[in-house]
Amino acid sequence: MSRLSQLGRGVTPLYHTENAFSEMKGGIFVKRSITAWVVTVIVILLLYLGAVALFANRIHPTILGMPFLYAWYVLVPLLNPVALGLLYIYDRRHNPQNDPIHWTEGS
Amino acid sequence: MNTALVLGVSLVVVFLVALLGVFLGRGRNKDIEGWLVSGRKMGSFLVWFLLGSEIYTAFTFEGLAGYAYKNGSAAFYNVALNDVAYAIGFLVLPTIWIIGKRFGYVTQSDFVAGRYQSKPLGVFVALTSAIIMIAYIDLNITGLEAVIKVIGHGAISTTWSEVLGFLILALAVFFGGIQGNAIQAAIKDILMFIAIGVMFFVIPFHYFGSFGHMYGSFIKQIPSHLTLPGVSKHLGVMWLITTVLLNGVGQWMWPQWFGVAFTAKNPRTLKLQSVFMPFYQLVKVAVITIGLSAVVILGFSKHINGNNVVMMLAVKTFPEWFVVLFTIAAMLSAIIPAGPIIMTSSSLIAKNVVQALKPTTTEKSMYTLTRVLVFPLTIIALFLTIVAPSLIVQILLVAYDFISQLFPAVIVGGLFWRRATKQGVLTGIITGWVIAAVLVLTKNDPFHGINAGLVALVANLIVFTVVSYLTQPVSADYLDTFFEHAFPRTKLPRGNRGPQLPISE
Numbered sequence: 308m309s310r311l312s313q314l315g316r317g318v319t320p321l322y323h324t325e326n327a328f329s330e331m332k333g334g335i336f337v338k339r340s341i342t343a344w345v346v347t348v349i350v351i352l353l354l355y356l357g358a359v360a361l362f363a364n365r366i367h368p369t370i371l372g373m374p375f376l377y378a379w380y381v382l383v384p385l386l387n388p389v390a391l392g393l394l395y396i397y398d399r400r401h402n403p404q405n406d407p408i409h410w411t412e413g414s
Numbered sequence: 415m416n417t418a419l420v421l422g423v424s425l426v427v428v429f430l431v432a433l434l435g436v437f438l439g440r441g442r443n444k445d446i447e448g449w450l451v452s453g454r455k456m457g458s459f460l461v462w463f464l465l466g467s468e469i470y471t472a473f474t475f476e477g478l479a480g481y482a483y484k485n486g487s488a489a490f491y492n493v494a495l496n497d498v499a500y501a502i503g504f505l506v507l508p509t510i511w512i513i514g515k516r517f518g519y520v521t522q523s524d525f526v527a528g529r530y531q532s533k534p535l536g537v538f539v540a541l542t543s544a545i546i547m548i549a550y551i552d553l554n555i556t557g558l559e560a561v562i563k564v565i566g567h568g569a570i571s572t573t574w575s576e577v578l579g580f581l582i583l584a585l586a587v588f589f590g591g592i593q594g595n596a597i598q599a600a601i602k603d604i605l606m607f608i609a610i611g612v613m614f615f616v617i618p619f620h621y622f623g624s625f626g627h628m629y630g631s632f633i634k635q636i637p638s639h640l641t642l643p644g645v646s647k648h649l650g651v652m653w654l655i656t657t658v659l660l661n662g663v664g665q666w667m668w669p670q671w672f673g674v675a676f677t678a679k680n681p682r683t684l685k686l687q688s689v690f691m692p693f694y695q696l697v698k699v700a701v702i703t704i705g706l707s708a709v710v711i712l713g714f715s716k717h718i719n720g721n722n723v724v725m726m727l728a729v730k731t732f733p734e735w736f737v738v739l740f741t742i743a744a745m746l747s748a749i750i751p752a753g754p755i756i757m758t759s760s761s762l763i764a765k766n767v768v769q770a771l772k773p774t775t776t777e778k779s780m781y782t783l784t785r786v787l788v789f790p791l792t793i794i795a796l797f798l799t800i801v802a803p804s805l806i807v808q809i810l811l812v813a814y815d816f817i818s819q820l821f822p823a824v825i826v827g828g829l830f831w832r833r834a835t836k837q838g839v840l841t842g843i844i845t846g847w848v849i850a851a852v853l854v855l856t857k858n859d860p861f862h863g864i865n866a867g868l869v870a871l872v873a874n875l876i877v878f879t880v881v882s883y884l885t886q887p888v889s890a891d892y893l894d895t896f897f898e899h900a901f902p903r904t905k906l907p908r909g910n911r912g913p914q915l916p917i918s919e
Contacts, residue, residue: 404509
C-alpha cells in the first residue's frame with residue numbers, strides 16, 4: 308500500500324489543499340459525470356426502443372431500397388458511437404475518476 | 415474435396431490457432447491475476463477482441479441468422495441489447511475496475527463479497543453463477559455440433575468432434591490463460607468478419623442481382639418478416655422493449671464479461687471500448703440480412719433448423735475450398751468464446767467457493783486448483799450436452815433471465831445505493847429466480863407481451879429494496895473506504911495531476 312492510503316479517512320490529503328472547496332467540488336463532478344452518463348443511456352434507449360414504439364416499426368417509406376425498420380437498425384449503430392463519443396469527451400474533462408492518482412497506487 | 419477432409423483441415427487449423435495463443439499468451443501465467451485477468455495489463459486492441467469474441471459467439475454466426483429466419487425482425491432485439499449494454503458499461507466497468515484494482519479483485523464474486531462484507535454471499539453468487547455458466551458452455555458445444563452436422567452430412571460423429579474440439583480448448587486455456595485466449599479471439603474475429611462480409615456481399619449479387627433487388631424481393635415476398643410482431647405473432651414491440659432492457663442490464667452480469675473489465679490496463683481503455691463497440695453491431699445486421707435472404711432462397715419451412723441456415727447457404731453458394739474458411743470461422747466462434755467462461759467458472763469454484771470455505775488454502779494451491787478444474791468442468795459440460803441435451807435446453811431457457819437477476823446486487827446496490835444489504839440481495843435474487851423459472855418453464859414467456867425475465871427483475875427489485883430497508887447495512891465507514899477511489903469526493907486541479915505529484919506527510 309502506498310502512502311496515499313495510509314493517510315486515512317477524514318484527513319485531507321495535502322495535494323489539493325490549495326482549494327478549500329475542492330473536496331466538495333469533487334463530489335459535484337462525480338455527480339455531473341453520472342448524470343451525463345444516465346442521459347446518454349436514455350438517449351440510446353430512445354433511439355433503439357422509443358423510436359420503434361413511436362414510428363420506426365414499418366416497411367414504408369423505404370430508404371435506399373431498405374425497409375424502414377431495417378434501415379433504422381443500420382442507422383442507429385452509426386449514431387451511437389457519436390453519442391458515446393460526446394459523453395467520452397465530456398467525461399474526460401470532468402470525471403475525477405480519470406485522475407490516475409485514484410488507481411495507479413502500487414503499480 | 416470430401417467432407418471428412420474439410421472437417422479434418424478445419425480441426426487442424428483450430429489446433430494451430432490454439433497453439434499460437436498458448437505460445438504468445440503463456441508469459442503472464444505466474445499467478446491467478448496473470449492467468450485470469452492478464453495482470454490487468456491488456457491494451458485496447460486485445461480487450462476489443464476479447465469483448466468482441468465473448469459477445470459474438472457461435473450464436474451470432476449461426477443462431478442469430480436462424481432467429482431472423484424463423485422470427486423476422488424480432489432478431490433486431492439482439493442488435494439493440496449489446497448497444498444498451500455498452501452504454502451502461504461506459505461508467506459501470508471503469509468503476510468496477512478501479513475498485514477491483516484497489517482491493518485485488520479478479521472475479522465478480524470477489525466484488526460482491528467485498529461490497530456487502532459477506533463471504534457467504536460471495537460463495538452463493540459464485541456457486542450459482544458457475545452452474546449457470548456451464549449451461550452457457552453447452553450452448554457453444556451445440557454451436558459446434560451444428561457446424562459438423564451440416565458439413566459432415568451426418569457422416570461424421572458429432573460426439574467425437576465435439577470432444578476433440580473442446581479438449582483442444584481446455585488445453586489452450588490451461589496453458590495460454592486469458593492473454594492466449596484474447597489472441598485466439600482476435601484471429602477468430604477477423605476470420606468471422608471475412609466470412610460474414612463475403613457472404614453479405616456475394617448473396618445479393620448471386621441470387622438477386624443487387625442489394626436493391628434483394629430488399630425489393632424482401633418487401634414483396636416476406637413483408638411479415640420486416641416488422642414486429644409479424645411472422646412471430648407473440649414477439650411484439652413491447653416484447654422488444656422489455657427484452658432489450660432485461661438483457662441490456664444483464665449482459666455485464668455474466669461473470670466472464672464482468673471479468674473482462676478487470677483485464678484492461680486502465681479505465682480509459684474500457685471507456686473507449688464503449689464508444690467503439692457499437693460499430694460491431696453492423697456485423698449483426700449483416701447476419702440478420704443473411705437470415706432474411708435465406709427465407710427467400712431456401713424457402714420458409716418448419717423442417718429447416720434455423721441454426722443451420724448460414725452453413726446451408728455457404729455450402730449452396732460457394733465452392734468447397736471456400737467452405738473450409740466458413741467451417742474454420744464457425745468452429746472457432748463456437749470454441750474460443752467458451753474459454754473465458756470455463757476459466758471464470760473454474761476460478762469462481764476454486765477461489766470463491768473452495769478457498770472461501772477453507773481459508774487455509776494457500777494462494778498457490780488455489781491457483782493450481784483453478785487451472786486443473788478447467789478439465790473436469792469441460793468434461794462435465796461435454797457430458798451434459800451429449801447425455802442430457804433436453805436438460806440443457808431447459809437450463810438455457812432460463813439462464814439469461816437468471817443471470818440478469820444479479821443486476822440489483824452488482825450495479826444498483828454494488829455501485830450506487832449504499833443502503834442495500836446482503837439480505838436484500840439474497841432474497842431479491844431468489845425471488846427473481848423463482849418467478850423467472852415458473853413463468854418460463856410453464857411457457858408463459860412472454861408474459862402478456864412482456865419478457866418474463868423483466869417481470870422477475872421488477873419483483874426482485876421490489877423485494878431487494880424492501881428487505882434492504884428492514885435490515886442492517888454495511889457500516890458507512892467501510893463503504894467510504896470501499897468507494898473512496900471509485901467515486902472520489904475530491905478532484906485534483908487541472909494540469910497538476912498524476913502519480914508524480916508530491917505527497918507530503
